[in-house]
Amino acid sequence: MIGRIVSYRRSRHSQYERQYVVSVEGVSTKAAAAKLVGKSVVWKSTSGKKAVGKVSAAHGNNGAVRVRLSKGLPGQALGTAVEIGA
Numbered sequence: 001m002i003g004r005i006v007s008y009r010r011s012r013h014s015q016y017e018r019q020y021v022v023s024v025e026g027v028s029t030k031a032a033a034a035k036l037v038g039k040s041v042v043w044k045s046t047s048g049k050k051a052v053g054k055v056s057a058a059h060g061n062n063g064a065v066r067v068r069l070s071k072g073l074p075g076q077a078l079g080t081a082v083e084i085g086a
Contacts, residue, residue: 024063
């Protein structure tokens with residue numbers, strides 16, 4: 001399953017560098033997004049680096065999920081694809 005990094009998880013005054021909001025293809029409801037909690041996530045760069053993590057929660061009502069990765073990603077990673085597996 002493929003997702004796209006939309007943004008960092010943030011609030012008005014702070015930003016969480018290891019947590020991201022990911023929009024998942026084919027998922028459009030909060031209930032469907034909640035079924036993805038606990039699945040592994042892998043981000044791969046063009047140079048071969050990779051960061052792994054897990055889906056931690058649903059985000060909002062339109063099927064986005066929150067992902068917590070092992071390392072922070074560069075700002076250029078926003079808009080790139082992640083792979084959501086078992």
